[in-house]
C-alpha cells in the first residue's frame with residue numbers, strides 16, 4: 001500500500017505517474033474563495049513572489065500544486081453574471097438557481113416567497129448529516145451571508161438575514177434557520193461574523209464583542225443555541241474572540257459556535273488591530289473537532305468572503321492580502337489531513353471585472369505601474385491592476401512620478417465606468433482538487449457539478465450505494481477497501497446460502 005506523506009502531493013503532481021484515487025472520501029473540505037477569479041490568483045501569486053518576506057517567495061500558491069483542475073461555468077439561471085447566492089446553491093446543493101436565491105430551485109423567484117413549498121433543496125451539509133458525518137461552516141463574512149447560508153438555508157432573498165417582509169409568511173430569516181431549523185441542529189462547527197443578527201434589537205453590549213442586536217422579533221438566538229446544547233447534554237463552547245477560540249479544547253468539545261464580529265469580520269490586512277482569529281485559526285480548530293467522527297466530515301470554508309468585498313471597493317491590495325490568508329488556511333488543512341481519504345477543493349463562486357496586465361517589470365510591485373512597453377497615449381502613467389467598473393472612476397488620474405499612492409493599502413484602482421460598487425465577472429472559475437475522485441475535475445463543467453462530485457466522492461445524497469461506498473470504515477486504503485468489499489460479498493452470499501438450506 002502506498003502511504004502518501006506531505007511530499008507525495010508534489011510527486012503525484014507529476015502527470016506521467018499520477019494514479020487515480022478512487023477511495024471513498026471520508027472527509028471533504030471545500031474552500032471557497034469568494035470572487036477569486038484567475039486574475040486574482042495570478043496577481044496574488046506574483047505579489048507573493050515579489051514578497052517583502054523572502055521566506056514567502058514561492059512561485060506558486062499552495063493549492064496550485066493540487067494534481068487536478070477543472071473549470072466551472074458560474075452563471076445563474078436568470079443572469080449571465082452570477083451572484084454568490086445562486087452560485088452557492090449550485091456548488092452546495094447541486095442545482096442552478098436564480099440570482100439572489102439560496103437553497104431553492106429555479107421555480108422560486110428572487111424576493112418572492114410564494115412558491116417555496118416543494119422547492120426547498122438540501123445542501124451537502126444536510127446530506128452529510130444524514131449519513132452520520134460531522135459538518136462545519138467557517139467564513140470571514142457574516143455567517144448569514146450568501147455563501148455560508150448556501151450550506152443551511154432556503155430563502156428567495158439573500159438579504160433576509162435577520163427578518164423577512166410581513167407578507168413572506170412561508171419564509172423565515174437566515175439567522176433563525178441556522179439556529180432553529182431541525183435540519184441544522186446537528187451542524188457541529190459554526191465560525192464567522194454577523195453576531196448582531198442573532199440578538200434582539202434591545203440587546204446592546206459596549207464591551208467586546210461590541211454589538212447592538214438587530215432582531216425585531218425579540219429572539220435571542222445565541223441563547224436558543226446554548227439552551228439547546230444544554231438540553232441535549234452536548235459538550236459545547238460559545239466563543240467571541242481569538243483567545244477564547246484558541247483555548248477551546250477540541251477533544252472535549254463537540255459543538256462550537258464562534259461569532260467574532262457584529263458584522264463581517266475584518267479584512268486580513270486590518271486584522272492585527274482586532275481580537276479576531278485568522279481564517280487558518282478557525283479552519284484548524286474546526287478540523288480538530290470534526291475529525292473525531294469515524295464517519296468523517298464535510299467542512300465548508302469561505303476564505304475571504306472578503307476577497308469579494310475588497311474587489312467590490314476596487315481596492316486590490318486588500319483582495320490580494322485576503323487571498324494570502326486563504327492560502328494559509330488551505331495549507332494548514334492540507335497538513336492536517338491525508339489526500340488518501342480527504343477530498344479538498346479550492347474554487348471560487350464567481351470572478352470579478354478585475355484585470356491585471358500592462359507588462360509590469362518583474363522586480364517592480366504588481367501593485368505599481370505598468371511598464372513603458374506600451375506607453376499611454378495621454379502621457380500619464382497607468383497601473384497594472386484595474387477594473388472595468390466600480391468606485392475608482394476618476395477621469396484618468398495623473399498618477400505622477402513615484403507610485404507611492406498605488407502602494408497605499410487604501411488605494412482604489414482605476415475603473416472605466418463609475419459605479420458605487422464594482423460588479424462580478426462572468427467568466428468561468430477554476431476548481432483545484434486534491435484527494436479521492438479529484439480526477440473528476442478535468443474539463444469545463446456547470447458549477448452544480450461541483451456539489452455532485454463532492455457528494456459522489458463522500459457517498460452522501462444520491463450516491464450512497466456506489467461501489468466505492470460499500471465498505472463503511474474507510475481507512476483511506478484502496479486495497480483494504482476492496483478487501484472489505486469482497487468480504488461483504490462473500491459473507492452475504494454465505495448467509496444467503498445458509499438461508500436456502
Ligand SMILES: *[C@@H]1O[C@H](CO)[C@@H](O)[C@H](O)[C@H]1NC(C)=O
Pocket residue numbers: 107108115117118119
Ligand atoms: C412553482 O413551483 C412548481 C414546481 O414545484 C413549478 O412547476 C411552478 O411552475 C412554479 N410556479 C411558479 C409561478 O413559478
Ligand SMILES: *[C@@H]1O[C@H](CO)[C@@H](O)[C@H](O)[C@H]1NC(C)=O
Pocket residue numbers: 204210211212262
Ligand atoms: C450601539 O448603539 C449605541 C447607541 O446608538 C452606539 O452608541 C454604539 O456605538 C453602538 N455600538 C455598536 C457596536 O455599534
Ligand SMILES: *[C@@H]1O[C@H](CO)[C@@H](O)[C@H](O)[C@H]1NC(C)=O
Pocket residue numbers: 227228231232
Ligand atoms: C429538551 O428536549 C426535549 C426532547 O429532547 C424536549 O421535549 C424539551 O422541550 C426540551 N426542553 C427545552 C427547554 O428546550
Ligand SMILES: *[C@@H]1O[C@H](CO)[C@@H](O)[C@H](O)[C@H]1NC(C)=O
Pocket residue numbers: 006328331332335
Ligand atoms: C505545513 O507543513 C509544512 C511541512 O511540514 C510546513 O513547512 C508548513 O509550515 C506547514 N504549514 C502550515 C500552514 O501549517
Ligand SMILES: *[C@@H]1O[C@H](CO)[C@@H](O)[C@H](O)[C@H]1NC(C)=O
Pocket residue numbers: 378379380398400401
Ligand atoms: C501629469 O503630471 C506630470 C508631472 O506633474 C506632468 O508633467 C504631465 O504634464 C501631466 N500630464 C497630464 C496629461 O496632465
Ligand SMILES: [Zn+2]
Pocket residue numbers: 035084308309312424
Ligand atoms: Zn460579491
